[in-house]
Structure formats: C-alpha cells, structure tokens
Amino acid sequence: MSLTRTRWRLGLTATALLVASTVLSGPAPASAAADVTDYAITVDPKGSGAKIDDTMYGVFFEDINRAADGGLYAELVQNRSFEYSTADNNSYTPLTSWAVSGTAKAVNDDGRLNARNRTYLSLDGGSSVTNSGYNNGISVESGKAYDFSVRARADAASAVTVTLQDSEGTLAEARRVTVRGGWAKYRATFTATRSSTGGRLTVAAADPVALDMISLLPRDTYQGHGLRKDLAEKIAALHPGFVRFPGGCLVNTGSMRGYDEASGYQRKRSYQWKDTIGPVEQRATNSNFWGYNQSYGLGYYEYFQFAEDIGAMPLPVVPALVTGCGQNKATDDDALLKRHIQDTLDLIEFANGPVTSEWGKKRAQMGHPKPFHLTHLEVGNEENLPNEFFARFQQFRAAIEAKYPDVTVISNAGPDDSGTTFDTAWKLNKDANVDMVDEHYYNSPQWFLQNNDRYDAYDRNGPKVFLGEYASGGNTFKNALSEAAYMTGLERNADVVKLASYAPLLANEDYVQWRPDMIWFNNHASWGSADYEVQKLFMSNVGDRVVPSSATTTPSLSAPISGAVGLSTWATTAAYDDVKVTGADGTTLLSDDFSGDASQWTHTGTGSWSLQDGQYVQTDEAATNTMVQAGDPAWHDYDLQVKATKKSGKEGFLVAFGVKDTGNYYWWNLGGWNNTTSAVEQAVDGGKSTLISKAGSIETGRAYDIDIKVRGRQVTLYLDGQEWGSFTDDRPAEPFRQVVTRDAKSGDLIVKVVNAQSADARTAIDLGGATVGRKAAVTTLQAAPDAVNSETATAVAPVRSTFAGVADRFTYTFPANSVTFLRIKRK
Structure with missing residues (x-):
C-alpha cells in the first residue's frame, strides 16, 4: 500500500445516492436520438490474442x-493478551478495551506466560474485567455457539465466572471454571440466547488469579x-x-x-x-x-x-x-x-x-x-x-x-x-x-x-x-x-x-x-x-484467451486547458508574491504584488492566509490543501508567474492552474511527498492523478521563481528560469471500452463492454463470420454514477437476462453507465 496519494484518498467521501439499477431483458430502447451514441465492434474469431492465465485476477x-x-480473523476479544502499550500508540495501555471492577493490574515479571507474551493480568478476589470487543461491542447471533478460552494460574483454587451480556441483560448462560496451579488453558462454550451487536465479555474471580490470552471465538468459522x-x-x-x-x-x-x-x-x-x-x-x-x-x-x-x-x-x-x-x-x-x-x-x-x-x-x-x-x-x-x-x-x-x-x-x-x-x-x-x-x-x-x-x-x-x-x-x-x-x-x-x-x-x-x-x-x-x-x-x-477485436473510439481532446489560477500548501507554511497572469497576446489578466489587499483571491481550502510584509502567507503548518484562487475559469493560453518561499513544514508549495472549482484543477506540487518529489497532478472530481513527476526537494527560506506556460493542451513549467518539464494533456477519457475472450471449456465468446457515459451506446457487433447460436446469456451492472452499496441497500448488483437476437452481425444497445458481459455460444 502506498502513502504517495494519501492526501486525496483520505479526503474523498463519496455522497451516497442509492439509486436502484434498471433491469434490462435485452437491448435498451433509445428514449431519444440525443441519448444514444453509435459505436461498432469488430471481432476476429479466427485470430488468437494473448493467453489469459487462471491466476490473472486475485x-x-x-x-x-x-x-x-476485528475483521477477517474471527477473534471477538480485543487486546486479549494485555500487550497493548504506549510504545505502540499514545492512547494504549495494557488495559485498553478492558473495564475493571475492583482491583486488577497488568504485570510484566518472571511469572509471565512466555517470553513473547510478556504482560498478564493480576486480578484480586472479588474483582472482574470486561471486554468491549473491536467494533463498539461483541456481536453474537441467537442459537450460535461461541468458544471461550483463557490461560490462567492461581496459587490456590480460584473460581472464575465468565458472562456474556449487553445493556439489556444476559446473552448466554454464565460459565464457571476453577483455576488451580501453574499456567494452563481453560475452556467453556456459550450458546447465545438472543442476538446482539453490543455484547460485553466479563471475567470475574472469586479469589486472586492471573489471566492471559482471554479469547472468544465463534464456533462457526470459514472451513x-x-x-x-x-x-x-x-x-x-x-x-x-x-x-x-x-x-x-x-x-x-x-x-x-x-x-x-x-x-x-x-x-x-x-x-x-x-x-x-x-x-x-x-x-x-x-x-x-x-x-x-x-x-x-x-x-x-x-x-x-x-x-x-x-x-x-x-x-x-x-x-x-x-x-x-x-x-x-x-x-x-x-x-x-x-x-x-x-x-x-x-x-x-x-x-x-x-x-x-x-x-x-x-x-x-x-x-x-x-x-x-x-x-x-x-x-x-x-x-x-x-x-x-x-x-x-x-x-x-x-x-x-x-x-x-x-x-x-x-x-x-x-x-x-x-x-x-x-x-x-x-x-x-x-x-x-x-x-x-x-x-x-x-x-x-x-x-x-x-x-x-x-x-x-x-x-x-x-x-x-x-x-x-x-x-x-x-x-x-x-x-x-x-x-x-x-x-x-x-x-x-x-x-x-x-x-x-x-x-x-x-x-x-x-x-x-x-x-x-x-x-x-x-x-x-x-x-x-x-x-x-x-x-x-x-x-x-x-476466459482462456483474448479474441482480437476493435471498436470505434472518441477523438483526442482539442479544446484548450482553461481555468483560473491558485496557490496552496500542504503541511507547510509558505509565502507568495508577485503573481502575474499574462495572456498569449501579452494582455495582463492578473497582477498582484500584495502591497494592498488580497481582495482578488477567494479562499476555498483550509488553513489561514494573511498579508505579511507585502506577501500572501499561509501560516497553518498542520493544514492540508489550503487553496486560494483568483481569475476567470474561462482563461486559457496564458503564462502564470509567481515567487514562492517555503517558511516551515514537511513539504514545499503548490501552484494551481486550469482551476475550474475545488475538485477540478491542475497543480504543480513542488516538494511534495514529504519533500522528496515534485509533480504535476490533475484533480478531476476530487481524485488526483500524476501527469509528470521528478525527484526533488524545496529549501526552506529560499525564494523560487515559478513560471507555468499554458498553450492549448500543452503545459511547460519553468523553475528559476530553467525548464523543469512539459506535458500535453490531450488524451480523451474514453467512455466506451471492450474486450472479447474465449472460454475454452464452454467454447463461449465473452463480449465485455463498458459504457461509462450518460448516453446509451447503440453498437453494431460484427462477429467476423463466426457460427453462433441465437441466444446470449447477459450479465449487466447498471446504476447511477454516484450510486454506492451499503449495509442496508445494494444499488449496484448484477442483473442476468437472455438476449435472443445474436447473429454474425447484430446490434445491441448497451445502457448508459453500465458494464455488460454477453456470453455467446459458438456452434
């Protein structure tokens, strides 16, 4: 797992619009000509593409x-061995997730369970400890069995009572074990009498006892x-x-x-x-x-x-x-x-x-x-x-x-x-x-x-x-x-x-x-x-092998990159000065030396901006994405010049261009990734991707001259008068993609089509002379673009149907915002 994009990953929380998917039993009808885009897929059934290994996807x-x-491992007791420590997490102690009634203390001495399990619990007579589990409570299901175990020792016989309950009362009949002598494992089984998601496990001692590895596992686990x-x-x-x-x-x-x-x-x-x-x-x-x-x-x-x-x-x-x-x-x-x-x-x-x-x-x-x-x-x-x-x-x-x-x-x-x-x-x-x-x-x-x-x-x-x-x-x-x-x-x-x-x-x-x-x-x-x-x-x-195929695509982007300009920081304080935006014809679009006020700038991010000594300064070192922006979203073909100085913090500074709104822009991230790398990132609907990057860091206290030239879809970047890099962003976000594979066992052709746009895709499919049956088994995923699945609603789920219009050449309309797999039998 990478930390390089933590900034947008942790910042994205999708708005859940739970929209039911449309069920289709065949090609989607065109509601209006404007809602349909025409495509063509041509398949070469005699060709042989790449072999697909059985292990392709994992x-x-x-x-x-x-x-x-607390997840895949079925253990229900958190901190079962009392090994949590402030050395691991400032909020941890050996009794994290445990509530004590009476007298109990965590002990690390020669009486420990073993060399790797160093801390155990010393519980006085008449005392108890209660565990709250991993997920705001222990979840049990009525009628299901749960296996309890504990390692324990006692100098004299000690009766230990174990209970499972929630705020409403008992969840299972209490269990008792008698502890005698040195460390040994003791077991008991609970059968839940009702279901609950807020259970608590309590272990109470009638006499002094040492406890470790307190465990509760559901009897019914995978395999x-x-x-x-x-x-x-x-x-x-x-x-x-x-x-x-x-x-x-x-x-x-x-x-x-x-x-x-x-x-x-x-x-x-x-x-x-x-x-x-x-x-x-x-x-x-x-x-x-x-x-x-x-x-x-x-x-x-x-x-x-x-x-x-x-x-x-x-x-x-x-x-x-x-x-x-x-x-x-x-x-x-x-x-x-x-x-x-x-x-x-x-x-x-x-x-x-x-x-x-x-x-x-x-x-x-x-x-x-x-x-x-x-x-x-x-x-x-x-x-x-x-x-x-x-x-x-x-x-x-x-x-x-x-x-x-x-x-x-x-x-x-x-x-x-x-x-x-x-x-x-x-x-x-x-x-x-x-x-x-x-x-x-x-x-x-x-x-x-x-x-x-x-x-x-x-x-x-x-x-x-x-x-x-x-x-x-x-x-x-x-x-x-x-x-x-x-x-x-x-x-x-x-x-x-x-x-x-x-x-x-x-x-x-x-x-x-x-x-x-x-x-x-x-x-x-x-x-x-x-x-x-x-x-x-x-x-x-x-499938086992790719069948060669081709499809019509969207032309390259031609409209120029357009948008306002912006300044930002990330876990850094920085000062900006002498911002100038000049059109390709030499017209001054924006000029600000911050000798007056900052009225041309709109603060759209976090952080704290103020004028200091004729500079615009962001002073909150902990803040991330502190964007301020100025100008017209319709600007294009311009030069952006600015002086930037890092004052303190982990990273460098961010200079934005092509700013449409808070989720759509480009920025030159100088000294990002803990001041190890500089890159141009593009944000689209809040998610970022890197267009060009180089290793490099930014010095604290040094003023840098930044110049960004935007011409059509091409951008050239200069740092202190030297060209740092350039890129051309003319790739279309192609909404219609497909691949065809062959299943060796069944002989099926599997036509897989993604239509990631709001219009239906009416598609002429040419199977290249393949002899096929009339019917195809269809699996479709279709939903609104913002639909999400949750515990209570499944907005995105497969719909299976049959299409009876298959031929060597046929037309199928793939619904808007859909993934469709057609399994076609070959004769």
Missing part, C-alpha cells in the same frame, strides 16, 4: 482498516479455520486466482530486526513471518504501521491455509531491508540482510518443504503435512529508493533461485505509475532480466478512462507485470466503471500483465485509515462495494 490482503483483528465466515465467503465468491499478503506498507516499515526476547522484543517492527506461526499464545504481537496493534492470530500459516481453502495461489511479500511508505531508509547491516535472506529461504521451506525438513516439520506440527505449493514470492514493496532496493533485491533473488529455481521472484517499480523512481526501477529490473515487476497506482477515474492502452506498448520480451495495487479513488459506481474500462485493457494485454489485484480488500467502517476499499463490514454485517461487483464479474468470466 486479491490483495493488508491489515489496514482493521482488516485482520473451521478461525476466519470470520461472511468476510471469507465474500472473498471466496470472487474466485480469486491468487492472494497477495500480508501487505502493503506494514511489510517494509519499522525496524527490520525483530524481537529481542531477553530485553523485551522491539516494537514497531516490519512484518516478519516467523513471528506469526506456532501456537497463538507464543506469537509476538506488533505495532501496525496503520496505527493499531496486530495480534498475529492471523499469521502466515492461516494465510496459506486460506489461499488453499479458496483455491487461490499464495503470494507472500517479504521486506527487502529498504523501508518505504514515506520512511525511505536503507538498512546497511550485512548480517541483518543475510538473516532476512535466510528467513525467506526458510519461508519457502515452510510452505513447500517435506515434513522431514526443519520448517516443513513446523508446518506439519501446525496441522498441514502436505505442502502449500508456493510458486511466487515478492521481495519488497513500493520502495522509493530504487537503487538501494535493487542492490538488496538481487541478493534475495540470487539466493532463492539457487535453492528454489522454480519459484518466481517478483520485484517492484515503486509507489507510482510514472516518474523518476518508476523509470529507474524499471530500467534496473529490465537490465537484470527480472521475471516480474509489481506496479502500484491509485488514480482518478479519468486517468483510468484515459490510459486503457497503458500496456499496449510494453516490451513483450521484458519482465511481466504484476499490477498488485490499483483503485480509482472512491466506491461509487463511477469509480467501478472506470476500473472496469481499464480492466479490458489489462485482459487485452494479458501476455504482459500476468497478475492484477484491486486494493485494499477490506475496511471496517468504524476504523478507516484508507479508502476506497472493496469489501466493507462492521461487527455484524458485510457488503461488497460497486468495485467488488465489477471485480467479481470479471473474475467469474475471464
């Missing part, structure tokens, strides 16, 4: 948005393997070809050293697989990069097991000793590097080794003597230091290929779709003949509609692409449509793009660090987003 799991503890059933079933229903795990930013952030059992293991560590296997009470806990703790109850063994349960290829990611996600540090410790390389070799042995091997034996002891058939493994995640990363990656790769030549070792291209890091990484990977490169990007819907042909020009003999993370910045149907349009290009280029996964997978609506997300949930329900429905439709109808 899922990416990262413990973000409480996706693991009996401890995963929350509704979430696992929704993932399984996608029929993913692979599962990429465990991240994401949590893989390569924090300390790489692991725990130190003698002095207390280091916190805020990178995710290291050996911490996560074995008995759960002996697994290390860790501070998650996303601001909360991980119990590792969902560990590498469970990830492998889940992938096997849903018929998917496991694809783990290991750290390469170069941090990412804004940290950007390389670890120069040869012994530590060798240890991580050996850990990776041990991981492959854990997955594939015989039961007679050291790590294969550990797998067997956990209950899985058969190998997990690991074939792909990724080293590193979104490193923004490509040279440092690749030097270390090569050592991992050499060691893995020497011992396990059948395992594909995957590299990566950094955190963005373009720019200096991306270009450098790709050159290193290509020169070294790496098998596969992981690309990540999160862009606006417009970017996805504009870049369907991204992989058309990739080298067919170079490294293959793993598109490990992508999304369009929201969960409305408009976002899903743009992603569907883009996926037709992924399939067309399936000889280059071998694997692809939308990201992230899960989000707990009560703990959101990131949006958008594919599947949403709370403590009692889950629902698939519009993006989920698109992914499911594509994954369930992949």
Whole structure:
C-alpha cells in the first residue's frame, strides 16, 4: 500500500445516492436520438490474442482498516493478551478495551506466560474485567455457539465466572471454571440466547488469579479455520486466482530486526513471518504501521491455509531491508540482510518443504503435512529508493533461485505509475532480466478512462507485470466503471500483465485509515462495494484467451486547458508574491504584488492566509490543501508567474492552474511527498492523478521563481528560469471500452463492454463470420454514477437476462453507465 496519494484518498467521501439499477431483458430502447451514441465492434474469431492465465485476477490482503483483528480473523476479544502499550500508540495501555471492577493490574515479571507474551493480568478476589470487543461491542447471533478460552494460574483454587451480556441483560448462560496451579488453558462454550451487536465479555474471580490470552471465538468459522465466515465467503465468491499478503506498507516499515526476547522484543517492527506461526499464545504481537496493534492470530500459516481453502495461489511479500511508505531508509547491516535472506529461504521451506525438513516439520506440527505449493514470492514493496532496493533485491533473488529455481521472484517499480523512481526501477529490473515487476497506482477515474492502452506498448520480451495495487479513488459506481474500462485493457494485454489485484480488500467502517476499499463490514454485517461487483464479474468470466477485436473510439481532446489560477500548501507554511497572469497576446489578466489587499483571491481550502510584509502567507503548518484562487475559469493560453518561499513544514508549495472549482484543477506540487518529489497532478472530481513527476526537494527560506506556460493542451513549467518539464494533456477519457475472450471449456465468446457515459451506446457487433447460436446469456451492472452499496441497500448488483437476437452481425444497445458481459455460444 502506498502513502504517495494519501492526501486525496483520505479526503474523498463519496455522497451516497442509492439509486436502484434498471433491469434490462435485452437491448435498451433509445428514449431519444440525443441519448444514444453509435459505436461498432469488430471481432476476429479466427485470430488468437494473448493467453489469459487462471491466476490473472486475485486479491490483495493488508491489515489496514482493521482488516485482520476485528475483521477477517474471527477473534471477538480485543487486546486479549494485555500487550497493548504506549510504545505502540499514545492512547494504549495494557488495559485498553478492558473495564475493571475492583482491583486488577497488568504485570510484566518472571511469572509471565512466555517470553513473547510478556504482560498478564493480576486480578484480586472479588474483582472482574470486561471486554468491549473491536467494533463498539461483541456481536453474537441467537442459537450460535461461541468458544471461550483463557490461560490462567492461581496459587490456590480460584473460581472464575465468565458472562456474556449487553445493556439489556444476559446473552448466554454464565460459565464457571476453577483455576488451580501453574499456567494452563481453560475452556467453556456459550450458546447465545438472543442476538446482539453490543455484547460485553466479563471475567470475574472469586479469589486472586492471573489471566492471559482471554479469547472468544465463534464456533462457526470459514472451513473451521478461525476466519470470520461472511468476510471469507465474500472473498471466496470472487474466485480469486491468487492472494497477495500480508501487505502493503506494514511489510517494509519499522525496524527490520525483530524481537529481542531477553530485553523485551522491539516494537514497531516490519512484518516478519516467523513471528506469526506456532501456537497463538507464543506469537509476538506488533505495532501496525496503520496505527493499531496486530495480534498475529492471523499469521502466515492461516494465510496459506486460506489461499488453499479458496483455491487461490499464495503470494507472500517479504521486506527487502529498504523501508518505504514515506520512511525511505536503507538498512546497511550485512548480517541483518543475510538473516532476512535466510528467513525467506526458510519461508519457502515452510510452505513447500517435506515434513522431514526443519520448517516443513513446523508446518506439519501446525496441522498441514502436505505442502502449500508456493510458486511466487515478492521481495519488497513500493520502495522509493530504487537503487538501494535493487542492490538488496538481487541478493534475495540470487539466493532463492539457487535453492528454489522454480519459484518466481517478483520485484517492484515503486509507489507510482510514472516518474523518476518508476523509470529507474524499471530500467534496473529490465537490465537484470527480472521475471516480474509489481506496479502500484491509485488514480482518478479519468486517468483510468484515459490510459486503457497503458500496456499496449510494453516490451513483450521484458519482465511481466504484476499490477498488485490499483483503485480509482472512491466506491461509487463511477469509480467501478472506470476500473472496469481499464480492466479490458489489462485482459487485452494479458501476455504482459500476468497478475492484477484491486486494493485494499477490506475496511471496517468504524476504523478507516484508507479508502476506497472493496469489501466493507462492521461487527455484524458485510457488503461488497460497486468495485467488488465489477471485480467479481470479471473474475467469474475471464476466459482462456483474448479474441482480437476493435471498436470505434472518441477523438483526442482539442479544446484548450482553461481555468483560473491558485496557490496552496500542504503541511507547510509558505509565502507568495508577485503573481502575474499574462495572456498569449501579452494582455495582463492578473497582477498582484500584495502591497494592498488580497481582495482578488477567494479562499476555498483550509488553513489561514494573511498579508505579511507585502506577501500572501499561509501560516497553518498542520493544514492540508489550503487553496486560494483568483481569475476567470474561462482563461486559457496564458503564462502564470509567481515567487514562492517555503517558511516551515514537511513539504514545499503548490501552484494551481486550469482551476475550474475545488475538485477540478491542475497543480504543480513542488516538494511534495514529504519533500522528496515534485509533480504535476490533475484533480478531476476530487481524485488526483500524476501527469509528470521528478525527484526533488524545496529549501526552506529560499525564494523560487515559478513560471507555468499554458498553450492549448500543452503545459511547460519553468523553475528559476530553467525548464523543469512539459506535458500535453490531450488524451480523451474514453467512455466506451471492450474486450472479447474465449472460454475454452464452454467454447463461449465473452463480449465485455463498458459504457461509462450518460448516453446509451447503440453498437453494431460484427462477429467476423463466426457460427453462433441465437441466444446470449447477459450479465449487466447498471446504476447511477454516484450510486454506492451499503449495509442496508445494494444499488449496484448484477442483473442476468437472455438476449435472443445474436447473429454474425447484430446490434445491441448497451445502457448508459453500465458494464455488460454477453456470453455467446459458438456452434
């Protein structure tokens, strides 16, 4: 997971317009000529396009948005082992999520449960502790069984009473256990007498007792393997070809050293697989990069097991000793590097080794003597230091290929779709003949509609692409449509793009660090987003080979870039002066030296602007997107000149042009991404995408001369009189995209069409002489562009029908704002 676009991801909250989709039993009737656009699709049934692997589409799991503890991992007790600490989160204590009645204290001494589970609870007689769960309460369902367990010890026999209740009273009959002697595991089972989402688990002691690992798990979990059933079933229903795990930013952030059992293991560590296997009470806990703790109850063994349960290829990611996600540090410790390389070799042995091997034996002891058939493994995640990363990656790769030549070792291209890091990484990977490169990007819907042909020009003999993370910045149907349009290009280029996964997978609506997300949930329900429905439709109808086809398209953009101008900052204070906008004919459109007032400027963002010493200054260092704007949205073909000085803060400054409104503009982001990169970003309806970027930083206290020349669709940028870069933004956001594939088993032609516009698309389809049946099975996703799915309403859902008008040449009208799959039988 990338932090490079956190600013717009966290800022986007789609307005939910729950609009019911229109049910169509065939071609949509044209309500008026103006509402229909004509297209043509030509298919070459005798041609042979790219082969599509069974593993083409998969899922990416990262413990973000409480996706693991409180999510896919079915444990209902939060902080069950009292290991929360202020070292992890300033608001944490060992009793976080616990309420105490009487006397209880967290203890870390020689009487602990084990070296990795260091803190336990000492509970006096007559005292109790109550846990509130992860999601504003523990959810139970009437008639369902829930298994309680606790590790406990007592110097003398102590009666422990366990109750499950909510504000209205008892949820299940109380259970009692008697604790005697040293640490041992005690069990009980509750059967819920009624349903509740606000349950509380209370453990009360009649006499002094020590407690640890207090657990409550539903008896009914997915395949009996401890995963929350509704979430696992929704993932399984996608029929993913692979599962990429465990991240994401949590893989390569924090300390790489692991725990130190003698002095207390280091916190805020990178995710290291050996911490996560074995008995759960002996697994290390860790501070998650996303601001909360991980119990590792969902560990590498469970990830492998889940992938096997849903018929998917496991694809783990290991750290390469170069941090990412804004940290950007390389670890120069040869012994530590060798240890991580050996850990990776041990991981492959854990997955594939015989039961007679050291790590294969550990797998067997956990209950899985058969190998997990690991074939792909990724080293590193979104490193923004490509040279440092690749030097270390090569050592991992050499060691893995020497011992396990059948395992594909995957590299990566950094955190963005373009720019200096991306270009450098790709050159290193290509020169070294790496098998596969992981690309990540999160862009606006417009970017996805504009870049369907991204992989058309990739080298067919170079490294293959793993598109490990992508999304369009929201969960409305408009976002899903743009992603569907883009996926037709992924399939067309399936000889280059071998694997692809939308990201992230899960989000707990009560703990959101990131949006958008594919599947949403709370403590009692889950629902698939519009993006989920698109992914499911594509994954369930992949086909085995692309059938060559072509379609009419939209002409390139010709109208000039137009809009007002703007100034902004991000987590920075900055001063601006001598703003001048000059038309191409030399006419002065705007001139402001801030010697008077700032009346020409409208404040549309956050922050605090004021005139100081003849400059316009933004003084709130914590504020983000502090935009002020001036001018006419109709301006075009102009020069924007301004002096900018960073005064303090994390980043540089932002100069905007082509400003239409608060969600639609371009800006030159100088010193962005924690003052490591400069880029031109385009915002469309609030979602941003990068048009050009370069590494670079901005100095505090130095005045910079900025000059932006806008001519038609071309923009040239100058920094201190030197050309910094240029771009031409003339790609249309093509609303009509298609791809055709063949299903070898059924013989079906699968015509997949995305119509991401408000007009119906009346389409002449020429099957090139193919002999076909008269009927096609139709699956349609159609809704209003702003429609979203929620717990209580499914605005975006597939509608299945039959179309009886198929022939060698026929016409089909694809509804406005729709994704349509036609499965056509070949005779």
